[in-house]
Amino acid sequence: MIPRLGMAVLLAVSLILFGQPVSGSSGSVAHLGAFTTGAAHDTGSREWVELTASGDLLTGRPKHKAIALITVYALGCEGGHLILRELQRPDGGRSLLLSAPASLLSKTRRATIYVKYPSKNLVLLEYVEGNWKQRRPQPFRVAAENNPGGLQSDLLAFSVEGLGFYWLVEDKELDVSMTSLLSPNPSASQLLGGGFSRGLLPWAWSVLLLVMSWTASRWLHRGGRQAGE
Amino acid sequence: MYQRQFTVFLLVILLSGCQSSITAPVENPRFVPPAVAYHPRGFSPGAEFALLSRKQIVEDLRLLRKNGFRSLVTYGANGVLGVIPEIARQEGFDGMVVMGLWDIFSEEEWINAVAQAPFVNGYCLGNEGLGVRYSTDELAAKLSEMRRVTGQPVTTTEPIDSYLEGPYRDWLLTHSSWLFPLVHPFWAKQLDPTQAVTWTVTRHDYLAATTGRRVILKEASFPSAGLAGSSEDTQLAFFASLESTGLSFFHFEAFDQPWKRDVLRQPEVEAHWGLYRADGTPKKVIVWLANRWSER
Numbered sequence: 096m097i098p099r100l101g102m103a104v105l106l107a108v109s110l111i112l113f114g115q116p117v118s119g120s121s122g123s124v125a126h127l128g129a130f131t132t133g134a135a136h137d138t139g140s141r142e143w144v145e146l147t148a149s150g151d152l153l154t155g156r157p158k159h160k161a162i163a164l165i166t167v168y169a170l171g172c173e174g175g176h177l178i179l180r181e182l183q184r185p186d187g188g189r190s191l192l193l194s195a196p197a198s199l200l201s202k203t204r205r206a207t208i209y210v211k212y213p214s215k216n217l218v219l220l221e222y223v224e225g226n227w228k229q230r231r232p233q234p235f236r237v238a239a240e241n242n243p244g245g246l247q248s249d250l251l252a253f254s255v256e257g258l259g260f261y262w263l264v265e266d267k268e269l270d271v272s273m274t275s276l277l278s279p280n281p282s283a284s285q286l287l288g289g290g291f292s293r294g295l296l297p298w299a300w301s302v303l304l305l306v307m308s309w310t311a312s313r314w315l316h317r318g319g320r321q322a323g324e
Numbered sequence: 325m326y327q328r329q330f331t332v333f334l335l336v337i338l339l340s341g342c343q344s345s346i347t348a349p350v351e352n353p354r355f356v357p358p359a360v361a362y363h364p365r366g367f368s369p370g371a372e373f374a375l376l377s378r379k380q381i382v383e384d385l386r387l388l389r390k391n392g393f394r395s396l397v398t399y400g401a402n403g404v405l406g407v408i409p410e411i412a413r414q415e416g417f418d419g420m421v422v423m424g425l426w427d428i429f430s431e432e433e434w435i436n437a438v439a440q441a442p443f444v445n446g447y448c449l450g451n452e453g454l455g456v457r458y459s460t461d462e463l464a465a466k467l468s469e470m471r472r473v474t475g476q477p478v479t480t481t482e483p484i485d486s487y488l489e490g491p492y493r494d495w496l497l498t499h500s501s502w503l504f505p506l507v508h509p510f511w512a513k514q515l516d517p518t519q520a521v522t523w524t525v526t527r528h529d530y531l532a533a534t535t536g537r538r539v540i541l542k543e544a545s546f547p548s549a550g551l552a553g554s555s556e557d558t559q560l561a562f563f564a565s566l567e568s569t570g571l572s573f574f575h576f577e578a579f580d581q582p583w584k585r586d587v588l589r590q591p592e593v594e595a596h597w598g599l600y601r602a603d604g605t606p607k608k609v610i611v612w613l614a615n616r617w618s619e620r
Contacts, residue, residue, distance in 0.1 A: 149532060231522075235485070235488065237530065238489045
């Protein structure tokens with residue numbers, strides 16, 4: 096009887112706790128458990144983007160639905176790769192992180208991100224040497240890839256200084272919620288979309304859950320032993 | 325037996341080598357910065373026959389070379405313009421020399437251009453004339469003929485957006501030995517030098533990345549006067565920023581050309597694209613360029 100009751104209590108506690116949104120240091124962590132699935136949600140999508148040489152440039156074509164093309168000008172590099180990560184922010188916005196091997200990073204003189212997006216009001220914030228720099232888009236029309244029937248597509252191009260951390264936002268959102276981020280020296284928690292509570296809360300929840308699990312385990316074990324006696 | 329086979333084999337190799345040197349042009353001429361688009365000082369339509377002298381062109385090119393320029397592109401081959409590549413080599417231009425033909429149907433331009441083959445790295449036939457001054461078929465025939473006669477790479481030039489979309493895109497990509505677009509962000513309302521460079525880089529990089537072709541900007545420009553907001557400072561800011569990107573481009577253009585305003589009745593700004601004023605005195609960008617390239 097006691098073990099069954101204990102199991103029911105444990106299940107109920109788990110559902111209540113894991114069903115709540117939990118914040119992570121890199122933005123919101125979705126439902127159902129920071130421990131089991133939290134890491135995956137925390138980092139969002141992650142994609143290996145192969146870079147191939149095309150003239151003087153390195154060219155990557157991510158499968159990401161919004162990014163059509165990434166070009167990198169890196170003297171002396173004939174190939175390479177990028178890791179494209181997308182982080183979802185608590186406010187629903189998305190951040191992009193382009194990381195690359197050190198050898199490529201050090202040689203990169205410029206990069207351009209071409210975005211497929213219906214809105215021309217996007218801006219891109221690039222994190223450069225401790226500051227967020229605002230990059231205005233360059234809209235232009237190109238012949239569609241493989242040019243079926245002479246179709247055209249509209250792109251927004253963002254020229255950036257290098258590979259790193261970016262924030263793609265609507266211009267109007269920038270005015271409301273992100274102006275503070277354009278301050279000269281944002282803190283690390285600001286960069287990643289979190290504050291004090293977002294940084295420590297998951298750890299607090301972790302410790303609490305550990306203690307509860309340990310207590311429940313002891314209780315069940317003791318209950319089972321007493322029932323046996 | 326083996327000796328005879330080897331001799332035949334060697335003969336075939338040699339013959340095939342000779343043939344390819346005649347018919348297959350070098351597709352990617354070597355670009356050496358800094359480069360400049362050149363119309364002589366005091367030029368106006370028709371002046372190439374009477375007013376302009378070889379001496380004037382020697383002085384111009386000497387001035388440009390002294391301030392570091394190593395590559396050159398020209399616009400026409402009539403009269404004295406038809407010997408500019410030869411003079412450029414004599415004056416020390418050791419980079420990429422591209423000879424332009426303005427009127428692709430002019431017999432004089434054609435003869436002069438062919439005679440300059442030993443001094444050039446390539447030809448540019450026509451200038452913003454597709455569908456206006458010549459058709460695609462007419463230009464294609466001239467491009468092929470010039471390649472065949474000189475063995476040099478041959479191309480044409482149109483605004484960069486024509487290489488990205490529109491009715492001539494595919495034609496330009498398939499008929500150009502290398503891509504040689506014109507880039508004038510100012511006409512796309514990019515009045516801020518930084519935004520003008522971004523406009524240029526994003527288009528250049530998309531074109532280079534999606535075609536895999538060599539892209540050299542035939543004209544990259546920013547005026548020093550003629551409209552509110554334009555000055556020698558903004559012109560300098562544009563070229564300094566563009567230079568830092570590593571793009572291959574020709575500065576447009578060597579000297580201010582007042583005839584575009586006075587004779588063609590074009591807007592005031594057309595008379596102020598030069599790196600030098602019409603009288604040959606340097607603008608701020610030349611001082612900067614001379615310092616920059618003398619450091620190397």
